[in-house]
Amino acid sequence: MEHLSEELIIEILKRITRTSDLNSVSLVSKQLYAIDAEQRATICIGCGLSTEDFSALCSRFPNLLKVEIDYSGSTPGNGNHIDNQEVTSSGLLMVAFGCKALSSLYLNDCKGIAGSTEWLEYLGSDGSLEELIVSNCKGVSQYNFLKFGPGWMKLKTFEYENKENFFSIHPRYGSSVKANTHRYELCCENLKDLKLVRLVTEPDGPEIGLRFLLGKCKALEKLCLEYVTGVIDNDMVVLSQACKNLKSISLWLKPEHYVVGGHIEFRTGFTDESLKALALNCPLLQDVELTFTGCAHWDPPEIGFTQEGLVSFVESCPIRVLVLNGALFFNNKGMKALSSAQFLETLSLIDCNEVTDHGMRFIVHFPSLINLTLRFCHNVTDAGLSELAHAQKLQSLDVGGCGYISQKGVLGAAKSVYYEVNCKSLGHYKRIVTSMPHGTKTKYINTATFAACNQIELQHLRRQWGRRSSAKGAVQGRSSSEWRGRARRRYTRGEELERHDHREFGAPIRLAWWKQARDLLNEERARLHQTVVGATGILKRITRTSDLNSLSLVSKQLYTIDAEQRATIRLHCGLATEAFPTLCSRFPNLLKVEIDYSGWTSGNGSQIDNQCLLFLSSRCILLNDLTLSFCSNISDPGIACLTYCKKLMSLRLNSIPELTSSGLLLLAVGCKALSSVYLNDCKGIAGSTEWLENLGANGSLEELAVKNCKGIG
Structure with missing residues (x-):
């Protein structure tokens, strides 16, 4: 193959998509090996790669555009992971400061991000970010995003998922109620895709946190509100009037207590009024998903939507995709009414037990329906699908979790049939935690627990423990159903729960x-x-x-x-760098640290590096006085790690050759308590003076000494 032209070989390699095939082809000849190394743009690394080979891999493929490293499912037998310390706000600040072309940022389950929001401010001031997704990061609250400022202008996709258990008992307001959006100049007119998960807000309350987004996204095309507490019809009316281009909406709702006309109602926040507003103001709406969790058959209903309102909504909009999950109000009459929907192409029914075989017979009358999904519809049987096989109308049928539908019953019902035997749990489709909340291991509910839990938590507890038999479940002569009804009546009337002896609800303490x-x-x-x-x-x-x-x-x-x-420590050449993390962990309350490598030779071993400074700043957060002398392995990323030490007041840098103006700028931005700075023989400081401007703007500096720094005039 040596006689083939390089252009032809490149064309051959471009047509090979599987990584294993590329690896095999590159071993055929040296020419293919070299060209593959230059042309390879994407690589995905799993558990199999040893850390020793990682450097060689990077050297072989210098032109990589996309790299994915995934250690999911890793076990100790797979070997070591590549070095990667826990991500903190300081690390994100370095990314925001250094990566000016960053347009997409995704953060998921990063537990170390907390405290400072400067990384968000920097990302916002740069204004290049178009996609921002933050999921399950406990230290990042919805109020932090108000600091994103000008960044909202260019942002096109935003997703925020609050790290809260579905069954958590929490106040309406977060810890920063004063984070009122009227204090900020926020504009998000280019936002097209918005997803908010498990946010806490207050109906008819002040516009705090991310709630302001619902009325300001004029270009919004796709919206998902997943268990957002406190949103009501007024919010949906404002949103529909502002978002004329809305094409997709997904609402995940659970009932809450609302004060309506002087009395308390326990229902979902949105009602038919929201559907009317969407139908009136959003003519492009095509994709609708309605999921209900924790709702039960009560009078008045716990779901604010009615079947009539839903049918009218579907008939008024060009709805092509409709997903109903836990829609207790939807039954066979609704199926009959929807059979006249002209545009409906895809229908998904999940946990809709009011729909029976009779309702399924209307499927063949839907004018445009080609895709049908049935999940956990326990009143639909093989008989209900029999007419689908005769009509041969559906393109695809997806069935799972329906106990009375057999694999034989779905044969021939559509051109493409997917029948799932071991279906995922219903909790998976409602995105809730199926395990009990942490700490609730007791067998009975005592008065304090009963008073604290709302109706959703009580329903969850009943599902977990099951309905008690009359012998075990009755308390003090009452059946469990009577007890539930009694509890509910107290909530709906808005009466304060009476104090009872603990023996009424459980064993005496x-x-x-x-x-x-x-x-x-x-x-x-x-x-x-x-x-x-x-x-x-x-x-x-x-x-x-x-x-x-x-x-x-x-x-x-x-x-x-x-x-x-121990509050003070001094380190010289004798300390091995491998022992430095242990030292930092042993003395977490250090206030003053001095590291001096004067007189160091190669025979003394390695010097500490940026990684060691990361350990120091993350373990010794009380540090207020630091001296670094003749540290040749310390550079800007290491100095930037010191921003984690919010109490740092005095910093002495003596002969740090790799230090530049960028590192000092990050230091000036992150260490607001800095009152004394000493710089001596730092040859890398040159060019920009932004670090001096930031130190001056902060105004906290009382002592500044600069010696023998050639780049500072």
């Missing part, structure tokens, strides 16, 4: 043993406190570090107390 245990525990704490105070006093009188190190080895208690009390 035995307090005697607990009081004895508490007294013993308090005595033990007092004894330990006296011992610790004495040991702490001894350690404070010892000033020499070598004596402290020796004494801490005498006993475990002294070792522990010394680790907690």
Whole structure:
């Protein structure tokens, strides 16, 4: 193959899509190997790659455009992962500052992101981001995104999923109720795709947090509100009037308590008024999904929508895709009414148990329907699908979780049939946690739990524990159904729950043993406190570090107390870099650290690097005084890690050759408490003076010393 032209080989390689085939072809000849290395643009790495080979891989494919590294399903037997410390706000700030061309950012389950929102401010001020997705990041609240500022103008896709358990009991307002959007100049006229999951807001309350988005996205085409607390018809009316181009809407609803006309109603926030507003103002709407969770058959209904309202809505809009999940109000009459919908092409019924075989017979009369999905519809049987086989109208049929539909019953019902035997749970299709909330392991519900839980939590508890038999489930002579009805009546009337003896809802709480245990525990704490105070006093009188190190080895208690009390440490050439993370973990309360490599030679081993500074800044967050001397492996990314130390007041940098103006700028932006800066013989500082401008704008600096820095005039 050596005689083939390079252009022809490149064309051959472009047509090979499977990675395994590319790897095999590249081994045929040196020419193919070299060209593949230059042309390969995409690579996906799983658990099989050893960390030792990673550098060689990067060297072989220098022109990669897209890299995916996925360690899902990894076990210790798969070997080590590539080095990757937990992502924090400081790391994101470095990304925002350095990656000016960034247009898409996706963050999921990043537990280390907390505190500072400067990374969001930087991303917003740059204005290049078009897609921002933040999911299950506990330290990022909806109020943080108000700092995104000008970034909203260019953003086209935004998704935010709050890290809250579906059954969590939380207040309406978050921890930052003062985050009122009227304080910010926010414009999101280019936003086309919006998804908000498990947000907490207040009906008829102030416009706080991300709720402002519902009325300002004029270009919005796709909207998903998944269990957003407190949204009501007024919000949907405002949204429909602003978003004339809306093409897809997905509403995931659970009932809540609302004050209507002086009395309390327990229902979903949206009613038929919302459907009317959408039908009137959104003529392009084609894709609709309605999911209901935690709703039951009560009078008045817990679902604000009615069957008549839904049918009128579908007939008024060119709806092509309709998904109904847990729609208790939808029955055979609704199927008959929808059979006249001219545009409906795809219908999905999930947990719609009011639809029976009789309703399924209307499927053949839908003028445009070609795709049908049935999930957990327990009143539909093989007989209901028999007419579909005769009509031969459907293109695809998807069935799963329907206990009375057999694999034989779906044969011939559509050109393409998918029958799932081991269907995922209903909780999966409603995106809720099926396990009990953490800590709720008790067998009975006591008064405090009953008073705190709303109707949704009570329903969840009933599903988990099952309905009690009359022998086990009745409490004090009442059946479980009577108890549930009694609980509900109290909620709907808005009456305050009465205080009952604990025995009415569960076994009596035995307090005697607990009081004895508490007294013993308090005595033990007092004894330990006296011992610790004495040991702490001894350690404070010892000033020499070598004596402290020796004494801490005498006993475990002294070792522990010394680790907690040590406030100052000084490191020289003798420390191995491998031991540095352990040192930082042992002394988490350090206030002053001095690292001096003067007189260092290669025989002393490696110096600390940026990774070590990341350990220091993430473990010793109380640090307020830091000195770095002759550290040749420290550069801008390491200095940027110091922004995690929010209490850093004094910084001395002596002979740090890799330090540049960019690192100082990140430091000036992140360390607002900085009052003293000393720079000596830092040759890399040149060009931009933004770091000085930021230090000056902050106004906290009391001492500034600059010596022998050639780039500072």
